[in-house]
Amino acid sequence: MEIIKLIGVVIVIIGFALKFDTIATVVLAGLATGLVAGMTPMEILETLGTSFISQRTATLFVLTLPCIGICERYGLKEKAVDFIRSIKNATTGRVIFVYQAVRTLSAAFSLRLGGHPQFVRPIVVPMAEGAASSKYGELTEEETDVIRGAAAGAENYGNFFAQNCFMGASGTLLIVSTLVEQGFEVTAAQIAAWSIPIAVISVIIGFVRSIMIDGKLSKMAGGDAK
Amino acid sequence: MTFAQILQEVFSALIGIVFILVGIKALKDEGAQKKATTVAFWFILGFTFICGYWIPKWIVGVCIIALAVLTGIKGVVQSKSDVPTHEQVRAGADKFGYKIFIPALVIAIGSVILTWLGAKVPALNWLTANNSICIGGLLGLLCVLLMTKANVKYAVVDGTRLMDNVGVTGILPQLLSALGALFTAAGVGDVIAKGVSAIIPEGSKLIACIVYCVAMALFTIIMGNGFAAFSVITVGIGIPFLIAQGANPVIVGALGLTAGYCGTLCTPMAANFNIMPAALLEVKNKYAIIKSQVPVALCLLVIHIIIMYFFA
Numbered sequence: 001m002e003i004i005k006l007i008g009v010v011i012v013i014i015g016f017a018l019k020f021d022t023i024a025t026v027v028l029a030g031l032a033t034g035l036v037a038g039m040t041p042m043e044i045l046e047t048l049g050t051s052f053i054s055q056r057t058a059t060l061f062v063l064t065l066p067c068i069g070i071c072e073r074y075g076l077k078e079k080a081v082d083f084i085r086s087i088k089n090a091t092t093g094r095v096i097f098v099y100q101a102v103r104t105l106s107a108a109f110s111l112r113l114g115g116h117p118q119f120v121r122p123i124v125v126p127m128a129e130g131a132a133s134s135k136y137g138e139l140t141e142e143e144t145d146v147i148r149g150a151a152a153g154a155e156n157y158g159n160f161f162a163q164n165c166f167m168g169a170s171g172t173l174l175i176v177s178t179l180v181e182q183g184f185e186v187t188a189a190q191i192a193a194w195s196i197p198i199a200v201i202s203v204i205i206g207f208v209r210s211i212m213i214d215g216k217l218s219k220m221a222g223g224d225a226k
Numbered sequence: 227m228t229f230a231q232i233l234q235e236v237f238s239a240l241i242g243i244v245f246i247l248v249g250i251k252a253l254k255d256e257g258a259q260k261k262a263t264t265v266a267f268w269f270i271l272g273f274t275f276i277c278g279y280w281i282p283k284w285i286v287g288v289c290i291i292a293l294a295v296l297t298g299i300k301g302v303v304q305s306k307s308d309v310p311t312h313e314q315v316r317a318g319a320d321k322f323g324y325k326i327f328i329p330a331l332v333i334a335i336g337s338v339i340l341t342w343l344g345a346k347v348p349a350l351n352w353l354t355a356n357n358s359i360c361i362g363g364l365l366g367l368l369c370v371l372l373m374t375k376a377n378v379k380y381a382v383v384d385g386t387r388l389m390d391n392v393g394v395t396g397i398l399p400q401l402l403s404a405l406g407a408l409f410t411a412a413g414v415g416d417v418i419a420k421g422v423s424a425i426i427p428e429g430s431k432l433i434a435c436i437v438y439c440v441a442m443a444l445f446t447i448i449m450g451n452g453f454a455a456f457s458v459i460t461v462g463i464g465i466p467f468l469i470a471q472g473a474n475p476v477i478v479g480a481l482g483l484t485a486g487y488c489g490t491l492c493t494p495m496a497a498n499f500n501i502m503p504a505a506l507l508e509v510k511n512k513y514a515i516i517k518s519q520v521p522v523a524l525c526l527l528v529i530h531i532i533i534m535y536f537f538a
Contacts, residue, residue: 013445021298022398024295026405045284045287052290059400060241067332067363069381078319115503149509149517152515157522184475195480198529198530206522
């Protein structure tokens with residue numbers, strides 16, 4: 001009954017999919033896996049404790065928070081907003097692309113720009129829709145859905161695919177600690193360096209995408225461009 | 227203990243102190259909800275970071291279970307923070323302009339330079355990548371304090387504010403790598419590997435790359451969380467079929483996690499990235515964001531496989 005060892009994987013899948021508490025799910029999955037594999041409770045506690053302590057490095061990002069926090073107090077996010085607002089005469093696709101580029105850079109330097117509530121809704125969407133309506137007049141709901149979907153996507157691409165370029169990012173540290181725990185000596189600097197290609201490619205794809213969005217909008221608006 | 231290890235313990239203790247300070251913030255908050263359990267969580271977590279190295283590890287194991295119980299009963303909540311006012315933030319932005327980005331650049335670029343020095347100069351070999359990140363963080367802090375002439379207490383005020391925003395999930399990466407260790411000790415990786423070996427023909431690197439990247443994306447789609455998928459799929463597929471066959475662990479690891487993020491772009495399970503923003507942006511179709519992201523995700527997933535095949 002080898003397959004019973006997968007109970008921990010099953011618990012993780014069910015727990016995350018059903019949105020149970022993540023920490024409790026992970027610990028429960030670990031305990032269950034240890035028990036079905038015939039480890040004694042003491043062995044389980046020892047293994048869990050030992051690797052938790054040796055992997056405290058996965059939580060190093062905490063030491064970057066005081067600096068970033070004070071930068072925020074003195075206008076870090078405000079200046080990012082100022083920069084995006086300064087783009088003039090841009091098309092919808094261009095506005096979205098510039099936001100993605102800014103978001104990518106900021107993620108690579110571990111700046112927490114705040115995402116959908118603080119940037120996309122109050123700044124990117126109004127600018128992108130403003131650019132479209134000045135060209136095509138009043139926008140239909142289908143058109144605003146396309147613009148808003150693309151703007152929200154730009155936030156996610158920048159956030160996901162660039163964050164690991166920072167050595168102290170929690171994703172980078174997760175990769176390092178997982179591999180080190182399994183006996184492979186990798187460093188955060190190496191992982192960060194090999195995260196750069198995908199970050200660059202995601203920006204290139206974003207650029208192509210922005211041209212396609214402009215094309216799609218012009219097609220949706222049909223001949224009725226002003 | 228080497229000097230590098232001593233430094234690492236010092237920095238771990240500093241992180242522990244940040245956790246304790248978040249606990250104290252909750253303790254001082256008059257109107258705090260679920261105060262006792264919140265304070266207990268941060269104090270226990272701080273204790274494991276400060277003392278964990280010196281005490282028997284089963285005690286740390288017990289602490290972890292206690293942390294899981296506290297979050298499991300939804301006992302840990304944010305306490306009140308000193309949030310800067312809009313006027314204060316605007317005044318800072320007008321005064322410092324784009325210079326306010328410098329301290330953040332100091333952290334990122336500083337840690338890269340320090341790591342590089344540590345690798346090049348034998349006398350500085352205590353500058354491991356991990357220690358460099360910590361020193362980078364402190365240099366950034368020093369820089370922002372000198373630049374803004376802010377009161378030093380804001381290091382605590384703003385540090386604990388952000389830590390509380392990140393919340394309990396901040397320790398998820400660390401817990402997941404501990405889970406990966408337990409999986410390995412229990413032989414879970416072997417079981418998955420045995421099952422997967424049916425689809426991966428011996429020695430086919432291309433198929434191994436495809437299976438690993440697609441499995442990362444699929445597991446992330448199901449669980450809504452790339453971190454959790456990473457520890458399971460890397461132990462079960464990435465290591466036996468790629469790294470153990472000679473693939474570069476750095477490239478497999480770095481690309482593995484972002485391959486998982488391609489899955490994040492496609493799943494309503496990642497509600498805070500795809501569903502909640504849809505409500506926030508008032509789109510008509512609540513899947514409008516996912517619909518917009520799927521072509522990009524597929525394209526990027528294929529690119530992940532190609533890069534992993536040729537470079538790893």
